[in-house]
Amino acid sequence: MIGRIDVFCDTVPRQRARIETIGSLVLFIPVGSGYPYYARPRVGRRPRVSAGDVRAARARQRELLIPESFEWIEQAAPDMAFAAAEAGLHVHEHPLLVLESLNAPPDLPPRLTAGILGADDPDVVLAWSVPAVAFGHPGTGISEAGVTERDKIAADHDAATISMLRERLRAGQSVLAAAGGPNGPLAAGSYQLAGEVAEITGIGVLPASRRRGLGAAVTHALAADALARGASTVFLSASDAEVARVYSRLGFREIGTAMIAEPHDHG
DSSP, X not given: OHHHHHHHHHHGGGGSEEEEEETTEEEEEEOSSXXXXXXXXXXXXXXXXOHHHHHHHHHHHHHHTOOOOEEXXXXXXXXXXXXXXXXXXXXXXXXXXXXXXXXOOOOOOTTOEEEEEOTTOTTHHHHHHHHHHHHTSOSSOOOSOOHHHHHHHHHHOOHHHHHHHHHHHHHTSSEEEEEEETTEEEEEEEEEEETTEEEEEEEEEOGGGOSSSHHHHHXXXXXXXXXXXXXXXXXXXXXXXXXXXXXXHHTEEEEEEEEEEEETTOO
């Protein structure tokens, strides 16, 4: 299972990035609009990752003006964490979970629903903006940030990024789901499918709307859609153990550790 997920993580970025090999690492360089990717250990047999590989990749990322970001699965590349730390990066880990059997969706408050958004849905831009607000306020605590902050971010999106998003939704390269009601999307997330493997990513809930089951509802909608489209492996990573417990109630099981390394002054 870890091997299948590791191959997926190497395959999907190649749809929108060009590749440079730096020692035992692969650097994904974005082509066109969209969020920049990361560097990661090469899949398959390779020399041990060294701190020199990481330093060289960081230098190339700075040269290209893209984030100094590295992602990998601990069980697939156990040598990477030491090399990243030795190269001066902050290394953090997150639970990696895979869907065993999808349980019933959570009950939502009155007037709120969750579902998949089509490429031409008028709520696409608002939904795409929700995770940015959520990740700007880490954790699961309730705070005041809500639809006003979402709408400000939505208004600032450039046309090229939104066009790229709608094209990917139309082509089925990405699937977007949201939960909300009269005030529009309050929670959102997406997944990508490659072969029979799907990764759910970017689940975010506006801080003012947390602890109402919205994130779980979005995750359920995405997982159900991925299964309906033929995915036999559906996985995701959680920010921490508390969030992982939410996913476990939907039928996900922890199988490994998703790793991220970035500069200590990141954010």
